[in-house]
Amino acid sequence: MTPDQSQQALEKRTAAAAALRWVRDGMLLSLGTGSTSAAFITLLGEAVQAGQLRVQGTATSLASENLARQVGIPLVEPRRGLRFDLAVDGADELDAQLRLIKGGGGALLREKLLETASEYFLVIADSTKLVPQLGRFPLPLEVVPFALPWVLDAVEKLGGAPEVRTVKADPNQLYRSDQNNLLVDCYFNAIPDPERLMHQLQNIPGIVEQGLFIGLAKAALIANGADVQVIRPGMAPAPASDFASLP
């Protein structure tokens, strides 16, 4: 790990620990996916094991479900009417208006489902994730395999350079989501109008979900060194220590 990577790992854990302070006894949680969420799930599991918190959760990926099980968080299966008190999840990029790019870990579909079904969606992230403009990170799409050629054509027409995701350890093998769909990473370099791009992508048949999350997150906890700032749309950033409960 380079010094930058270990600083980033520390910040992820710091943001996760800050989010844990706002989890209350009895909450039903949506558990996110990725390394920042894994730090949160691990800390949450420790609190559950220590008898400090009684909570239940549903995970946004099979990986997070396995981790939650390992650390002793009771899990709830999807069912009609299921709503979550709080969703905690990372992001690949976010701007000051809390527009997010998600799906770097391939879990965007379940993340969007559970975060839409949550009363409060709290983003946790290290300082590298907060950007002035979205788009440096390639925008992930979950795509039905049969639709792939047409989706690639359509993304190119929108000005993106699409790349079908492969498995890191074996670049000859296509990456599959938990739903067995393909992932396409779209390089736009800059996304000046995320709302417009989101609507354009939503109109392309065969895209099951796209990685722009707009209007879903209520607050973000951004760790910068040992400090944690709360970011909310239209409000000045404030230290997380100013809030005794969810901001």
Ligand SMILES: O=C[C@H](O)[C@H](O)[C@H](O)COP(=O)(O)O
């Ligand atoms: O599909 C993955 C999720 O959207 C993650 O929340 C996102 O990729 C951030 O992951 P990490 O916390 O590892 O940076």
